[in-house]
Amino acid sequence: MTEEKRSPQSGGETRPAEDPGKTAPAPAAETEKPKKNLRSRLFRSERMTIVEPAPHAKGKNSVPRIMYTVILALLPAVVLSLFLFGTRAMITIMVAVFAAMVAEYASNRIMKSTVSVDDGSAILTGLLLALTLPPGFPIAGTALGAVVAIVFGKQVFGGLGANIFNPALIGRAFLQASFPVKITTWSMPAFAAKGVYFDMATKNAVDGISGATPLGLLKFEHIGTQLKPLLFGNIGGCIGETSAIALLIGGILLLILKYADWRIPLSYIGTVFVFSGALWLINPELYPNPLFMVLSGGLILGAFFMATDMVTSPVTPLGTWIYGIGMGIVLVIIRIWGGLPEGVMYSILFMNGLVPLLNRWTRPKYFGEIQEEKKK
Amino acid sequence: MKPSTFKKGLHPEDYKYFSRNQAIETLPLPDDVYLPLQQHIGAPCVPLVKKGDRVKTGQIIANSEAYVSAPVHASVTGIVRDIEKYYHPLGMRETMIHIQRDGEDEWEYLEKIRDWKWTPKEQLLKTVRDAGIVGLGGATFPTHVKLNPPDDKPIDSFILNGVECEPYLTADDRLMIEQADKILLGMAIMMHILDVQKGYIGIENNKPEAIARMQKRIVELGYPFKLVPLKVKYPQGAEKMLIYSVLKRRVPAGRLPMDVGVVVNNVATALAVAEAVTEAKPLIQRVITVTGDGVNQPKNLMARVGTPFTELFKACGNVKDNVHRIFMGGPMMGMTQYHLESPVIKGSSGIVAVSGDLVEELVTFPCIHCGACVKACPMNLLPLRISRFGQRGMVEQLDEYGVTNCIECGSCAFACPANIPLVQWIKVGKLRLREYNAKRAKEKA
Numbered sequence: 176m177t178e179e180k181r182s183p184q185s186g187g188e189t190r191p192a193e194d195p196g197k198t199a200p201a202p203a204a205e206t207e208k209p210k211k212n213l214r215s216r217l218f219r220s221e222r223m224t225i226v227e228p229a230p231h232a233k234g235k236n237s238v239p240r241i242m243y244t245v246i247l248a249l250l251p252a253v254v255l256s257l258f259l260f261g262t263r264a265m266i267t268i269m270v271a272v273f274a275a276m277v278a279e280y281a282s283n284r285i286m287k288s289t290v291s292v293d294d295g296s297a298i299l300t301g302l303l304l305a306l307t308l309p310p311g312f313p314i315a316g317t318a319l320g321a322v323v324a325i326v327f328g329k330q331v332f333g334g335l336g337a338n339i340f341n342p343a344l345i346g347r348a349f350l351q352a353s354f355p356v357k358i359t360t361w362s363m364p365a366f367a368a369k370g371v372y373f374d375m376a377t378k379n380a381v382d383g384i385s386g387a388t389p390l391g392l393l394k395f396e397h398i399g400t401q402l403k404p405l406l407f408g409n410i411g412g413c414i415g416e417t418s419a420i421a422l423l424i425g426g427i428l429l430l431i432l433k434y435a436d437w438r439i440p441l442s443y444i445g446t447v448f449v450f451s452g453a454l455w456l457i458n459p460e461l462y463p464n465p466l467f468m469v470l471s472g473g474l475i476l477g478a479f480f481m482a483t484d485m486v487t488s489p490v491t492p493l494g495t496w497i498y499g500i501g502m503g504i505v506l507v508i509i510r511i512w513g514g515l516p517e518g519v520m521y522s523i524l525f526m527n528g529l530v531p532l533l534n535r536w537t538r539p540k541y542f543g544e545i546q547e548e549k550k551k
Numbered sequence: 552m553k554p555s556t557f558k559k560g561l562h563p564e565d566y567k568y569f570s571r572n573q574a575i576e577t578l579p580l581p582d583d584v585y586l587p588l589q590q591h592i593g594a595p596c597v598p599l600v601k602k603g604d605r606v607k608t609g610q611i612i613a614n615s616e617a618y619v620s621a622p623v624h625a626s627v628t629g630i631v632r633d634i635e636k637y638y639h640p641l642g643m644r645e646t647m648i649h650i651q652r653d654g655e656d657e658w659e660y661l662e663k664i665r666d667w668k669w670t671p672k673e674q675l676l677k678t679v680r681d682a683g684i685v686g687l688g689g690a691t692f693p694t695h696v697k698l699n700p701p702d703d704k705p706i707d708s709f710i711l712n713g714v715e716c717e718p719y720l721t722a723d724d725r726l727m728i729e730q731a732d733k734i735l736l737g738m739a740i741m742m743h744i745l746d747v748q749k750g751y752i753g754i755e756n757n758k759p760e761a762i763a764r765m766q767k768r769i770v771e772l773g774y775p776f777k778l779v780p781l782k783v784k785y786p787q788g789a790e791k792m793l794i795y796s797v798l799k800r801r802v803p804a805g806r807l808p809m810d811v812g813v814v815v816n817n818v819a820t821a822l823a824v825a826e827a828v829t830e831a832k833p834l835i836q837r838v839i840t841v842t843g844d845g846v847n848q849p850k851n852l853m854a855r856v857g858t859p860f861t862e863l864f865k866a867c868g869n870v871k872d873n874v875h876r877i878f879m880g881g882p883m884m885g886m887t888q889y890h891l892e893s894p895v896i897k898g899s900s901g902i903v904a905v906s907g908d909l910v911e912e913l914v915t916f917p918c919i920h921c922g923a924c925v926k927a928c929p930m931n932l933l934p935l936r937i938s939r940f941g942q943r944g945m946v947e948q949l950d951e952y953g954v955t956n957c958i959e960c961g962s963c964a965f966a967c968p969a970n971i972p973l974v975q976w977i978k979v980g981k982l983r984l985r986e987y988n989a990k991r992a993k994e995k996a
Contacts, residue, residue, distance in 0.1 A: 225875055226887045226888075226889045228887075228975050229880075229882070229885055229886065229964075229974065230883045230884070230974070231876060231885060231903075232883060234561070234563075234923075234965050234966050237968045238916040238968050239916075240968065241919075294916065334917060336919045336969075337917065436922070485919045485920055485922070490920055490921075490933065490935065491925065534933075538933060538936075541932050541952075541953040541956050542795075542802075542929070542931050543801045543804040543930075544803075544953065
């Protein structure tokens with residue numbers, strides 16, 4: 176009979192059939208001819224196949240796959256930062272990633288939850304945090320920021336998926352509040368400082384040369400920066416935010432793979448462009464060029480990699496538009512009228528806090544709902 | 552012309568190549584059949600025979616007084632051995648009539664209809680009911696009820712559902728290729744009963760042979776039907792999606808297709824109607840696809856209702872050793888079988904055995920709010936929210952988010968990167984909402 180053909184392949188994948196109590200399946204009975212009596216056949220319990228609810232087909236996506244793809248998409252920016260800032264950038268990135276993984280493991284252990292280090296989310300958080308720090312940031316501070324990001328940004332809410340705010344930005348906000356001077360001490364990349372390529376292995380040119388970010392220059396000294404260095408990264412700034420092109424390569428990869436919602440970068444950057452463009456048209460001498468606003472600071476990094484964080488962005492299409500536009504408005508307000516030169520972090524965190532409400536307010540109409548209302 | 556379609560949905564791998572080119576084979580008569588008393592939506596039937604009776608093929612052995620119900624016919628000639636609870640393919644143990652075949656196949660036919668064009672509608676409806684015809688796409692709603700809408704719901708269009716959007720299944724595909732004439736005849740009869748002029752046939756674009764064959768026969772036989780090729784997308788064959796794809800009408804939430812003047816029927820149902828009306832044959836057999844990479848020779852079999860699945864697998868060279876799970880229906884909505892003695896029922900469109908290569912066991916992660924389910928849901932619901940509400944029993948929110956509109960197509964769970972069993976929690980939510988509403992109605996009364 177069929178049952179004999181279907182001998183179990185391995186213990187892990189098989190399960191006994193239901194009603195084991197009513198069966199008498201001695202292994203020898205398998206070789207016997209099946210009896211005519213139906214009951215004995217019906218209740219013969221061998222180790223059977225999997226019994227599971229539908230669907231029995233599955234898409235290829237998985238949570239670790241998403242996380243590691245985002246990490247991969249960040250690689251162009253990481254590689255470029257190693258060229259620009261040398262070993263200090265590498266150390267900061269490694270320390271942040273390692274500290275995030277250790278913090279994740281320790282929290283899992285303390286909270287007695289499943290160990291979730293291997294799903295890639297802690298690595299991503301650590302990497303994102305490192306990319307928002309200046310290259311010369313102290314190692315202990317970096318590690319502390321990563322621990323805060325994981326523990327207070329994510330694990331206290333209940334781990335992956337339960338956090339309200341972007342964990343990496345929580346870590347960064349903590350560092351900004353704790354080390355306000357250190358975090359705004361920018362190292363100029365070697366290109367900008369010397370105008371020539373330098374050998375990273377022999378000479379660490381980053382130490383000691385410090386400069387301001389284009390936004391800081393603009394805000395506090397009213398010095399503009401040309402657009403071309405902004406595109407290629409030859410400016411002062413955080414590890415990951417200096418080159419728009421390196422970030423765009425990864426960002427567009429995410430959009431193509433649909434791991435980031437295209438509405439978020441479009442509405443965020445679009446709002447910044449339109450809003451600051453309107454101000455620029457009103458008074459070009461007082462307000463900066465909108466292209467400069469878009470390319471400078473952490474906007475590209477934030478818009479493609481942090482605002483699009485799935486956990487902390489809305490799931491409804493309309494909510495996503497509101498989220499992106501809101502971030503754009505908050506960012507321009509902070510940059511132009513606020514006390515800080517840069518506002519990407521706070522604009523994202525601010526809108527993160529509204530996401531649960533946005534999700535609720537913007538519930539899409541389900542299929543057939545509109546018609547029913549019309550009829551009433 | 553761009554093929555018609557609906558919004559959202561997804562594209563699972565279709566795996567139809569296993570059985571697509573296998574012509575329908577008639578399965579040899581099984582020795583034993585098990586006929587569940589309930590193979591349809593509606594009131595369960597009461598057995599009309601008792602242990603030891605001899606029954607003929609096509610004899611009504613269980614029936615019900617209720618309107619929304621369909622009789623059960625003996626599918627072989629033989630002796631009633633037992634009326635007992637056996638394993639039902641839908642997971643429970645149900646009362647079934649066990650008939651042991653005793654040789655020959657003697658038929659008992661329905662009342663003959665001479666010319667259906669001149670037969671009153673009531674009599675045709677009675678024939679459809681007596682033949683025990685239900686929706687053979689899988690929902691098993693009694694067809695005579697569908698064909699008899701209330702007077703205040705005017706019907707203007709009829710859609711024949713040849714979409715078969717579930718992966719693996721090819722039964723309807725083969726039927727359209729091999730039995731196009733009878734299917735078109737059945738469609739004409741149903742449209743005659745409904746007094747509808749506009750007939751549409753929806754077929755997914757991945758069945759070029761079936762589309763060509765049907766189109767050819769429509770023209771040759773001079774039927775006024777319009778064949779609508781549809782984009783390959785899951786769940787194109789879901790009733791509401793199909794109506795939207797073909798006619799761009801939206802069935803209002805909580806209503807039926809008849810509210811927008813449409814009746815949808817499956818191609819296999821059309822065939823059954825044609826056979827009942829012109830050949831006086833009750834519904835005792837159906838085409839079932841036996842397929843999957845766990846079957847040695849995938850086939851499309853014409854099998855008697857009540858045939859145990861083991862017989863089907865035997866005819867297909869048995870299942871392979873590495874089979875991992877076996878389910879009835881397609882992979883998106885099918886039920887896994889825990890016993891192969893479960894019988895073919897009227898709603899069985901396929902039985903699929905897959906190995907671990909195609910379906911692996913999955914680890915569940917927490918929901919990361921990625922919105923993949925929202926992007927997939929053809930009903931435009933928020934599966935991540937309603938499954939969470941269902942899990943927690945938050946009935947007011949369930950109602951607000953429209954949980955009852957879920958068609959349980961499985962698209963959300965397919966798309967979910969965290970492998971959360973969203974459909975199951977939504978089903979739990981539906982149940983809890985129903986319980987809550989019943990309780991509230993009771994308190995009011």
